[in-house]
Amino acid sequence: MNRRDAFRSLMSFVSASPLFAQSADLMGPVNVHEFEALAKQKLHKLAYDFIAGGVEDELTLRANREAYKHWYLVPRVMTDVSKVDTSVELFGVKAPAPILVAPTGGKNLVLPNAEAIVARACAKTSTLFCTGSGAERAIEDGTSIHWWSNTTGQPTKESAQSYARRIEERGAKAITVTVDNQYQSNRDRNNRNRFDYGYMSTGVLAEDEKRAPRNPAKAAMWQPHTPNLTWDYIDWVRGATNLPVIIKGVLSPEDGELAVKHGAHGVIVSNHGGRQQDGVIATIDALPEVVQAVGGKIPVLMDGGIRRGSDIVKAMALGAKAVLVGRAPLWGLACFGQAGVERVLGLLGAELKLDLALCGKANLGELNAKMVRRIG
Template sequence: MLRRHALGLLTAHAAASPLLRAAGDGLLGPVNVHEFEDIARRKLHKLAYDFIAGGVEDERTLQANREAYGHWDLVPRVMVDVTNIDTSVELFGSRLPSPILIAPTGGKELVLPGADEIVAKAALKTNTLFCSATGAKKLLDDGEPLHWWINGIGQPSREQAASFARRTEDSGGKAIVLTVDNPYQSNRDRNNRNRFDYGMMSRGVPQPGEERKPVNPATPAMWKPHTPNLTWDYIDWVRGSSKLPVILKGILAPEDAALAVARGASGIVVSNHGGRQLDGVIGTLDALPDVVDAAAGKIPVLMDGGIRRGSDILKALALGAKAVLVGRPPLWGLAAFGQPGVERVLWMLSAELKLSLGLAGQTSLATLNRRLVRKRA
C-alpha cells in the first residue's frame, strides 16, 4: 500500500505512471533526466540525437548553461513547517500548478511522428503549460483545457505579423512567445558534420537503405537569414492586432530587458536558445539577476537553459525567475518512452522541485528570494 505524505506527488503519481506500470516495478527505469537522455541517445538516429543535444560551434554556451548551476549554491533554512508546499504560480491571469513549462522546440518529428500532439497530450495530462513551436496550429481537440502559448520567430511585414497574432488568438493560444535571438540560422558543427539537412525536421531522418542526395557539407547554415529585420517595432505590430500578452524569448542583456518593458512587452524569457545560437554567451542563470533588476518587477521574467534538476529550478526561482522552461528534457522523455516518458520527465522535475523546496525550508514560490542562493567567489 502506498503511503501519502507531505510530498504526496511522489507516491500518488508513481502509482499512476503508465511508464512505471509498463516497467512492472516502481523502482525500475531512469531515475533522473540525465538517464532519460542516455536512453534517448541509444534509441535515436545519430542525426536526430545530435540535432537535439547539440549547441553551436564549440558548444561553450551550452556548457555555460549547465556550469552556472554549479557556481550558485543554495543556503537552506531550517526549523520551518514544510508540511504543505505550494508550487503554483500565477502567469498572465492563469494559475498554474507548477512553474515548469515546456519550451518551444521545432523538429520534434525527428523523434516521433506526431510528436507535437503527443507532447501536447502529455502536457494536458500533467497540467503543464506547453509552448508550441508549430505556429498557430491547434494541437488538440476543441474543449481540451490545455494551457498553451504559441511561439513565433517574427514576420517580415506589419500585415503578416498582425495576421499571425490574430490566428494565434483565434486558435486559443494564451500568449505569443516571440523568439528574438534568431536573426540568422546558426552554425552548428554537429549538424554540419552529419550533413544534417533542415528539411529532415519535417521529412525525418533517412531510413535504413534510403538514398538521399547529400546537402552541401560546408557549413550549410552559414548566413541563412531568419528574421534579420526584427526590431522593437514588431511589438507594436502584434499588440495592435491581438489582446494576447507578447513575451520576448531570448533576452540576456539588462539593457534589452529595460527596452522590453519600455516598448510594452508583457514578459521576458532569459534564454540563449539552449546554447544553439551564438557561442561564447553567458549562462542563463548568470544573466538572470541583472535582467530581473532591469525589469524592476514591471513584467514577469522567466528563464530557460540547462535545467535538469529540481534544485536547478529552485536556484532560478530564488534569483527572480517567475517560471522556467525546459527544452531538451521532454524530448528525451519522448524519445525514450513516448507520451509516458514526457509525463514522467515532467513529473520527476516537479517532484524534485517540491522536495528541494521542502529541504530548503520553503513552503511557496511567492516568498523565495535571493538570500537562498550565493554565488561562489
C-alpha cells in the same frame, strides 16, 4: 515439460506479477540525465545530435549546465513545510508547477506527430505548453490545454497582425517572440552529420536516409531568418491582439529595459539552449541583472540547462517567475512517447517540491535572492 518450456513458463509468471512491474519501473531512468542517456541509445545519431547539440565549440551549451554548479542554496530551517505549494499563476493561468515546455522545432525527428503527443502530455499534467514555431495546428480541438504560440516573427505589419489574430482565435493564452534567431546558427554537429534541415518537417528519418543522408554538408553561415526583426514588431502585435506578448531570448539588462519600454508583457532570459551563438553568457548568470533591470514591472522567465528541481529553485530564488524546459521533455519523448514526457515533467515537479521543502519554504513566493550564493 522440457527445460526451455519450463523457463518460458517461469518468465511469463514472473513478468505478470506486480513485483516484476515494480522492478521494471525501478530499472527505468530515475532522473533527466538518465532519460537523456537512454534517448541517446534509442535515437538515430542525426536526431540525437540535432537535439543535444549546441553551436560551434558548445561553450554556452556546457556553461548553461556548469553555471548551476556555482550557485549554492542557503536553506532555512525550523519552518513548517508539512504542506508545500509549487503552483504559479502566469498571465491569468494557474499551473501546478512553474515549469513550461519550451518551443522546440524538429520534434518529428523523435516520433511522427510529436508536437501533438507533447501537447497531450502537457494537457494530462496541466503543464503550460509553448508550441514550436508554426505548430499551433498540433493543438487538437478538444485538447484541454493552456498553450502559448511561439513565433520568430513575420516580416510585415499586416502578416504579424493576421498571425496574432489567428492565434488568439485558436485559443492561445500568450505569444512568445523568439528574438535570437536572426540567422541560421553554425552547428558543427549538424554540419558534420550533413544534417538536412528539411528533416525537421519530414520527420523521422527513413531507413535509407539513415544510411546515406540526402544532402551534402551545407554552408550554414549567413542564411537569414529574421535579421530585420526590431522592437516595432511588439507594437504591431500589440495593436492586433490583447494576448500577452513575451520576448524570448533576452540576455542583457538593456534589452530587459527596452522590453518594458515597448510594452512587452514578459521576457524570457534564454540563449536558445546554447544553439544560436557560442560564447554567450549562461542564462542563470544573466538572470539577476535582467531581473534587476526589469524591476518587477513584468515577469521574467528563464530557460537553459534545467535538469533538476534544484536548478528551478535557484532560478526562482534569483527572480525568475517560471522556467521552460527544452531538451528534457524530448528525452522523455524519445524513451517512452507521451508517457515519457509526462514522467519527465512529473519528476521535475516532484524534485522541485522536495527541494523547496528542504529549503524551508512552503511556496514559491517565499523564495528570494538571499537563499543563493555564487561561489567560484
